Amino acid sequence: xxxxxxxxxxxxxxxxxxxxxxxxxxxxxxxxxxxxxxxxxxxxxxxxxxxxxxxxxxxxxxxxxxxxxxxxxxxxxxxxxxxxxxxxxxxxxxxxxxxxxxxxxxxxxxxxxxxxxxxxxxxxxxxxxxxxxxxxxxxxxxxxxxxxxxxxxxxxxxxxxxxxxxxxxxxxxxxxxxxxxxxxxxxxxxxxxxxxxxxxxxxxxxxxxxxxxxxxxxxxxxxxxxxxxxxxxxxxx
Amino acid sequence: xxxxxxxxxxxxxxxxxxxxxxxxxxxxxxxxxxxxxxxxxxxxxxxxxxxxxxxxxxxxxxxxxxxxxxxxxxxxxxxxxxxxxxxxxxxxxxxxxxxxxxxxxxxxxxxxx
Numbered sequence: 361x362x363x364x365x366x367x368x369x370x371x372x373x374x375x376x377x378x379x380x381x382x383x384x385x386x387x388x389x390x391x392x393x394x395x396x397x398x399x400x401x402x403x404x405x406x407x408x409x410x411x412x413x414x415x416x417x418x419x420x421x422x423x424x425x426x427x428x429x430x431x432x433x434x435x436x437x438x439x440x441x442x443x444x445x446x447x448x449x450x451x452x453x454x455x456x457x458x459x460x461x462x463x464x465x466x467x468x469x470x471x472x473x474x475x476x477x478x479x480x481x482x483x484x485x486x487x488x489x490x491x492x493x494x495x496x497x498x499x500x501x502x503x504x505x506x507x508x509x510x511x512x513x514x515x516x517x518x519x520x521x522x523x524x525x526x527x528x529x530x531x532x533x534x535x536x537x538x539x540x541x542x543x544x545x546x547x548x549x550x551x552x553x554x555x556x557x558x559x560x561x562x563x564x565x566x567x568x569x570x571x572x573x574x575x576x577x578x579x580x581x582x583x584x585x586x587x588x589x590x591x592x593x594x595x596x597x
Numbered sequence: 598x599x600x601x602x603x604x605x606x607x608x609x610x611x612x613x614x615x616x617x618x619x620x621x622x623x624x625x626x627x628x629x630x631x632x633x634x635x636x637x638x639x640x641x642x643x644x645x646x647x648x649x650x651x652x653x654x655x656x657x658x659x660x661x662x663x664x665x666x667x668x669x670x671x672x673x674x675x676x677x678x679x680x681x682x683x684x685x686x687x688x689x690x691x692x693x694x695x696x697x698x699x700x701x702x703x704x705x706x707x708x709x710x
Binding site for chain 2: 516520
């Protein structure tokens, strides 16, 4: 049995190229791409590292939807034996299946995704109750691997190029709930408004497709509540 | 665009939506109840003319709808037509004012004695 694979070739301007790849048991989409690169066309560009769903580098558009390819089985997404592979949407194309992730990660920084410490190494450890409400909110969002699947799935990103996107806002929400962090005044200002949480339409594509089963939608809803002060308080412009 | 203005418009949209849910429910229930006895201009006017409660109800309904509709159109203009900034804001504000004036004029026509 063979799989009929169409893979994107070129940059923003390009075309799909057809390949025939032998079908194997327990085959992942990343296995298919690797087969093409090793046995058919060594010039195919794609990105991967860990192959076990930890690093977040192998995401691509698979039959129209963004997926982490190393943990996506061909069985699940190509029932008719056809695969169409493209780079992640909503990001510039470097070449073939490789998207330029810079704007995705730059937006993490713009959403104040950096930890702002309030203590020094001379201080004692902060005591954070595992069952505390804030700790559990942070826990719910903290396993993000930065794969960019949610960003590629988000319609609001496509409509508004400044929109920070689900991953960056989810990261900000985990820090809003970090008792040790002191950067919330600036952070809440950074994630409010047209480029931030208030633009989310709760379409939930991010939550549907997140390979780690996180809910950025929930995190963004939390930010909408937390930014009340930006709208009516002394914070904001 | 100011972050604060965007955040406030988001809240205005949410609050007016909550009011509209109530207004629309009462409005629809009243229509269904009212047509049982046959519907005509005379019956409607008999119920609404000089009635302060209906005048207040529909005035608030009109204001909530004007604000909610204008903010929604502004968002659609930004996302689908990529029309943002001061001219788009002015257009949305004009639509809000126009809807409110037209609506309040209609409310006055059926509720003033």
